[in-house]
Amino acid sequence: MAVFTVVNETDLAQWMRHYDLGEVVDFRGISSGIENSNYFLTTTRGAFVLTIFEKLTAEQLPFYLDLMRHLASHSVPVPDPVPRDDGALFGILHGKPATIVTKLDGKAELAPGPEHCGEVGQMLARLHLAGRDFKSHQPNLRSLAWWKETVPRIVPFVDGAQRELIVGELAHQEAFFESADYAALPGGPCHCDLFRDNVLFAPAAPGTNHQVRLGGFFDFYFAGCDKWLFDVAVTANDWCVDLATGRFDGARLTALLRAYQTVRPFTPEENRHWRDMLRAGAYRFWVSRLYDYYLPRAAAMLQPHDPTHFERILRERVMHADASPLCN
Template identity: 65%
Template sequence: MAVFTTVSPDEIASWLLDYNLGEMRDLRGIASGIENSNFFLTMEQDGSTREYVLTIFERLTFEQLPYYLHLMAHLASHGISVPAPVPGRDGEILRTLKGKPATIVTRLPGSSQLAPGAEHCAEVGGMLARMHLAGQSYPRQQPNLRSLPWWWQTEAEILPFLDAGQRALLQQELVHQTAFFDSADYAALPGGPCHCDLFRDNALFEDDHAGHYRLGGFFDFYFAGNDKWLFDLAVTVNDWCIDLASGTLDHARAQALLRAYHAVRPLGDIESQRWRDMLRAGALRFWISRLWDFYLPREADMLQPHDPTHFERILRRRIEAAAVPWT
């Protein structure tokens, strides 16, 4: 959520005339993330203030965005705690700002839990399963745009920056994942709308100041797409349930998340058999994207590209592990 497109308060105030949200009291750029320009927006109406998130989309198109925005609206209407897109006076939730697509969504309560314990992971697992089930009735279709075809496309761009060992790992894993994706087992895996990027910083927890945290919700759905639910689960486990320094899975956290998920949506035999393959797929996806962002960056205020070696370590650990945690 870096700031690629700068806007002045006067520009935003004029743009907000198309909404019925009152008067703007504050506008602050959000530094985290690397895809879109994001701002916290504070509005005052009838004597009370409320906070929103304004997003200007830098890569996604007007044609792609309805899938994400209406998915968020669908999930919110089905009791899943996610940001809800705010319609303008004309009922539209997608508008143009400085020549780019833009939207406003409600801001969720809480803050990110960047050092999660098993209890946090269990809450995430349960809500992720509920989100998957709620998404079954979502009628729009769009594939995960950062899946296997994108991995192959991006390989040619990042390969010149890698050493011999990294190139070998990347190419061997792409071949492995292509065979997996072409298999009957992969075709049999259940799926539907997925978040596809449910990292620790894309969920919020509320602190009750008595040593307990309540999951406030998931946000940043702009990598979402129709995919296998097991992929969404693998991406989540690869971030929430690891030792950050080594990339090794933490069995207690992984089992807490998986068991909570399984209690809501029972996991099948093929999902169990292909779990390691999907953990590797999740690691490969983010290793490739972080290599791309790191070596081929875009200019942006507050841009902080992530270290790609983090997911290289995770991928190597998933390949080398004698066993991986399951339910």
């Protein structure tokens, strides 16, 4: 969500002619993130987000936008793409595909407690089940094939211990992905990037027993069809860890997993390979952060993430069996 492509007032006025969204009240860039150019857009009709896609092509984009529309229609709180005057969900701005989506209520919770994690776990399971009848298919583009392509480009930049870990874990994951148990894992459309800053919480409604209310999930532009357990592992590796050590907080992890299973219980194969998938989730983000750190792109507001965070998490998952396994 960094600003790679700058949009001025003239650009915006021309772009808004294709939408029935009223007059522009406010327009400003969003600095967090590293993939797309994003702007908050407020009009007399409401609050929206304008996204310009820096890597995704016009051929790839319909999967993401159609998935968001599908989930929104199944009562999963996600940004809903706004159709243009010709019915299309995106157009071309500065030679790149771009879209406007509805803005969710709430703000990110960067220091979550068990109740936040429970809300996330339950909604993630609802998202997985809602995607079962989604007709389009696109694989997770940051999975094994991308790791195999990207790791050789990173290896020259890392030291001996890091090189041993990154190459050794790739071999472990290749073997896991080729196993019969992996093939048996259930899957479908996944968010694949459900970090704390991609979820919003709003104040709980008066008179309820809840202290928090989930406002919604956003930033679906790493979504893809994958194993549901991978999505849970990615989420747990962010929401349920101590950021300084990468170790799990037992109360938060238990809350997330139990809430998820109130909607969709885990299979025996998922229980057996929880640790393998936690390693896969950590590996995916260590590799991508190393790539962004050593091979960055220019951006007006780029803030690359620290790759050592997910190196710590991966080493923790490799060295220690999970002390709070999936709940039955």
